[in-house]
Amino acid sequence: MKVKVVRRILEANEKIAEENRKLFEEKEIIAINLMSGPGAGKTSLLVRTIEALKDKVSIGVIEGDITGTDDAERINALDVPVVQINTEGACHLDADMIREALDEIPLNDISLLFIENVGNLVCPAEFNVGENMKAMVLSISEGDDKPLKYPLMFQESGVLIINKTDLLPYTDVDMEKIKKNALSLNPGLRIFEISCRTGTGLPDWTNYLTTMLAI
Amino acid sequence: MHEVSIAQSILDIAITECRKADYKRINSISLRIGKVSGIKIQSLLFAFDIIKIDTIAQGAALICEEVPVVGYCPECHDNFEVVSELILACPECGGARFSINGGRELDIVEIDVD
8 A cells, every 4th residue: 555645854854944944033033054064164253253243243152063062162252142052973953953052042132143063064054954044164275176075065055155265375275266166056155265363354254244134 | 974863754754654544564665865965875775774673664665766966057948957966067058057956855755554
């Protein structure tokens, strides 16, 4: 006996993601799902962004890591609300983990929420958590072939932040090739070239955020 | 990378649907798996064979249909399929303004039950 089912295997996640999305809308929060491979500079970008914007925007952060609280401690030092999620082995954040973490964030007091995903160029791109936008970080030292090796994240992201541009003179990496490969996968991708260490290019990114938040 | 949790979701959905239709045993589950869904069918089958033990799907096989990557090009108004896992340009006109419309499916289509 055949029974037609026609159901999305990830529908449980999608349903919770939709609930999160509605909650963000109700609370007038822009939520950004920040993704990258390990060590590309997600937390450094958050620290720099919070330092630049915290007088203008109230920001909250959810930190996703397999284990440990180092990232949350770095954010906590900036005096913004932060929740650490430890996935205990899981390779990505899912919508249910975010729903739980949201209980700990003062949603009435923030207008911008960063969700820092687990460092991984593959799985985080496959799971919506209810975010308004996915943004990804690629660092110069990872190489210009990464867009074509990990296409999904580049296709899913609205923004690509190329970090550690101060390392360019010490590598054989071709910046134009990174951009060309990324845009060939996602022609609408918005690209920022920055160095969190020197601060170069950061105002372009923070101006983009303030424009998006209409402040 | 997370085939075990995907296999568990498939098993949960199939068992729920089987019981809802008042049947006792699952013989097979038919799936549509997109080529860029991030799921390796071989790993999924391996995971499913382990987690199905001692459930009403113990004897069940997964039947996987792989869905190719499909794009649409607004410049030449063409729908196209690619053999590779990537679309880098419209194969017809070489244009870069394509959209990707298929290849990320992860769906249960049908279950066979007794």
